[in-house]
Amino acid sequence: MALSNEEILAGLAELITDETGIAGDEVALEKSFTDDLDIDSISMMTIVVNAEEKFGVTIPDDEVKNLKTVGDAVTFITNAQD
Amino acid sequence: MSTKRIVVTGIGATSPLGGTAAESWQNLLAGASGASPLEQDWVAKFDLPVTFAAQAAVKATDVLERVVTKRLDPSSQFALIAGREAWADAGSPDVDPDRLAIDWATGIGGVWTLLDAYDTLRERGPRRVLPMTVPMLMPNGPAAAIGMDLGARGGIRTVVSACASSTESIINAWEHLQLGYADVIIAGGSEAAINPLPIASFAAMQALSRRNDDPTTASRPYDVSRDGFVLGEGAAALVLETYEHAVARGARIYAEVLGGAVTSDAFHITAPDPEGAGASRAMRQAVERAGRSLDEVVHVNAHATSTPVGDIAEYNALRSVFGDHLDNVTVAATKASTGHLLGGAGAIEALFTIKALYERTVPPTINLNDQDPAIPLNVPRAPEALPAGDVLALSNSFGFGGHNAVAAFASVS
Numbered sequence: 001m002a003l004s005n006e007e008i009l010a011g012l013a014e015l016i017t018d019e020t021g022i023a024g025d026e027v028a029l030e031k032s033f034t035d036d037l038d039i040d041s042i043s044m045m046t047i048v049v050n051a052e053e054k055f056g057v058t059i060p061d062d063e064v065k066n067l068k069t070v071g072d073a074v075t076f077i078t079n080a081q082d
Numbered sequence: 083m084s085t086k087r088i089v090v091t092g093i094g095a096t097s098p099l100g101g102t103a104a105e106s107w108q109n110l111l112a113g114a115s116g117a118s119p120l121e122q123d124w125v126a127k128f129d130l131p132v133t134f135a136a137q138a139a140v141k142a143t144d145v146l147e148r149v150v151t152k153r154l155d156p157s158s159q160f161a162l163i164a165g166r167e168a169w170a171d172a173g174s175p176d177v178d179p180d181r182l183a184i185d186w187a188t189g190i191g192g193v194w195t196l197l198d199a200y201d202t203l204r205e206r207g208p209r210r211v212l213p214m215t216v217p218m219l220m221p222n223g224p225a226a227a228i229g230m231d232l233g234a235r236g237g238i239r240t241v242v243s244a245c246a247s248s249t250e251s252i253i254n255a256w257e258h259l260q261l262g263y264a265d266v267i268i269a270g271g272s273e274a275a276i277n278p279l280p281i282a283s284f285a286a287m288q289a290l291s292r293r294n295d296d297p298t299t300a301s302r303p304y305d306v307s308r309d310g311f312v313l314g315e316g317a318a319a320l321v322l323e324t325y326e327h328a329v330a331r332g333a334r335i336y337a338e339v340l341g342g343a344v345t346s347d348a349f350h351i352t353a354p355d356p357e358g359a360g361a362s363r364a365m366r367q368a369v370e371r372a373g374r375s376l377d378e379v380v381h382v383n384a385h386a387t388s389t390p391v392g393d394i395a396e397y398n399a400l401r402s403v404f405g406d407h408l409d410n411v412t413v414a415a416t417k418a419s420t421g422h423l424l425g426g427a428g429a430i431e432a433l434f435t436i437k438a439l440y441e442r443t444v445p446p447t448i449n450l451n452d453q454d455p456a457i458p459l460n461v462p463r464a465p466e467a468l469p470a471g472d473v474l475a476l477s478n479s480f481g482f483g484g485h486n487a488v489a490a491f492a493s494v495s
Contacts, residue, residue: 021149045213053210 002081008055008074015050016070019043029071037070057081085373088259088341089494091333092172092321093433094164094270098314098420101140102167106430107437109139110419110445111465115298117312117421120276128278131285134297135276136314136421153214154227155192156274160317160426161224162231165268168319169232173333175266175323183236183264184229185255187247187271189425189481191221194277224272228319236264242425244481245385246344247271248318249428252489253342255322260341265327270429272317281313287352289389301422302449303386303393303415304457311387314421318429320436337436340374340474340490343367347484354392354480358399361480364488365403372490374474377407381444381468381475383435384459386415387422396478397457412444412466413459419448428479432489435477439493442468471495 003011013027020043033039039047048059051073057080059067067073095102098116099109109116116136125133142159143151151159165184169175195218202210217223222240229238237258241250248271255269284290291310293300301312328335345367347360354361369376382400386393393415400408416434423430438444444466453461472493479487 019149019152021147042213049210049212 003055005074005078008077009070011054012051012070012073015047015054019046027070029069029074031070032068033070051077055081086260087325088256088322088339089325089328090320090336090339090436091323091328092168093319093336093436094167094169094171095316095318095430095433096138096140096142096160096163097316097318097423097430098136098139101145103171103318103433105139107434110416110434111443113446113448115301115419115448116314117297117300119297124278128282130278130281132281132290132292133294134300134312136312137276138316153218155195155218155223157188157192157272158218158224158227160274160315161186161272162227164270164272164317164319165228166231168268168270168321172321175331175333177266179233179235181236181265182232182234183258183267184225184234184238185241185251185258185267185269186225186228186239187241187251187425187429188221188224189242189244189247189273190275190280192219192223193275193280195219197277197279228268232268234268243485243487244483245422245424245427246479246481246485246487247425247428249342249432249477249479249487249489250344250485252320252339252428252432253344253487256339256341259322259324266321266323268319269322270317270319271426273424273426274315275424276313276315284313291388299449301388301418303384303388303418303447304453304459304461305450306452306454308388308390308393310389311417312421314423315426316423316430317426318433320429320432335494337439338492338494340372340492341368342487342489343371345486347486349484351484352482354395356391356395356398358395358402360484360486361396361399361478362402364486365399365476365478368476368488368490369474376404378472378474379404379411379476380473381435381438382411382413383431383475383477384413384415385478385480387417394454394456396480397459400459409460411460412468413461414438414445415447415461416445418450428477428487428489431479432477435475435491438468439473439475439491442470444468
């Protein structure tokens with residue numbers, strides 16, 4: 001069964017907190033991974049690899065650069081679940 | 083070359099005897115052993131022939147934040163803990179970052195990260211191999227972890243010479259200070275190799291003690307019943323700086339580093355030269371290069387791993403260097419308590435040597451109940467006072483590959 005946007009956001013926040021120590025409530029849809037959350041490329045790829053496993057989706061490397069905000073990632077994962 | 087005086091102003095350690103340098107030293111003096119049975123599930127899973135080791139007394143993950151540990155191999159976690167402690171112990175010197183350097187060491191590197199990642203690759207495919215895998219497993223990872231943390235921009239270097247590694251890193255630090263490359267250097271070494279693969283390999287070469295039923299007495303250097311070393315883990319760090327720099331900032335000085343010497347056997351990849359010729363040359367050179375006399379040496383922290391052949395080869399080397407004076411030299415074989423920290427061994431033993439000079443106390447060697455008559459060394463079983471006055475001490479480390487590294491230290495009054 002597909003997860004809701006809220007569930008995906010919460011799951012993503014867990015991965016981001018685990019990787020970077022950023023508090024879960026800092027992770028909001030409009031936040032930019034680089035500008036707001038200060039996530040570097042290695043952490044981003046770690047989060048992507050862990051998100052693929054957690055949500056059972058594939059996030060191609062070419063797609064990662066298009067995921068500017070947390071909302072972009074939630075939308076991508078939502079669509080990829082279908 | 084005009085010689086600068088180089089001194090130790092900070093020490094740090096996380097070892098099988100304690101989570102700090104002070105705890106490690108106190109438990110060493112108390113005659114403790116860091117060895118214990120391994121409770122991990124992989125011991126039974128692989129049916130390992132050796133089921134105990136000297137694990138770090140305090141888990142690195144209990145000290146460091148998770149966001150830090152998940153990006154560092156355990157060997158780097160230990161390094162960071164010891165490095166931070168040494169830096170704080172030195173009073174967190176105000177030094178130009180361009181003049182602060184790291185000379186670190188490891189024997190094996192990030193073996194846990196490497197093997198865990200290989201399991202991931204085999205079982206779950208390349209997409210699941212995390213991007214930090216290589217920076218975590220590389221042998222310079224521990225040095226980089228300390229250097230990044232303390233902002234050292236004067237060079238971050240790593241030496242790899244098996245169990246001689248971190249004595250060599252201290253000698254390298256002394257040389258780099260002599261050459262004027264830095265004002266302050268953090269030197270030391272770390273290892274985190276209590277892992278099934280190194281255990282299987284060391285056991286296969288008959289290097290490990292098999293006293294599975296009695297871990298705390300298994301490491302027994304110089305005893306007639308010694309049957310191999312006990313694998314240990316952890317890290318030790320020293321802050322080295324020029325005497326002028328230390329005095330100018332009012333730093334406490336533990337001891338003077340007189341440098342040392344590195345020689346090689348070119349004899350056998352793992353076995354020591356039975357006569358210890360290379361080890362002898364290293365000890366002689368360490369003292370002679372410092373312009374000092376062998377008669378001034380009152381204490382040696384021996385390599386003494388508790389293997390049948392290694393201990394006697396080192397004795398032969400000591401006797402050939404010191405002759406009758408050897409009977410006046412108190413020898414400590416502290417691996418009896420710590421186990422063998424491999425790339426961290428030289429650093430923790432240098433730390434103990436420095437503490438011995440500073441506290442004027444030779445640490446005891448435990449588990450020596452029946453001293454091998456072929457090894458007539460003066461080995462205190464209880465803490466013993468060092469002579470007063472200006473005295474020298476050596477710390478010996480030898481490694482697979484035929485590496486011999488000897489560091490020399492002097493008391494500072």
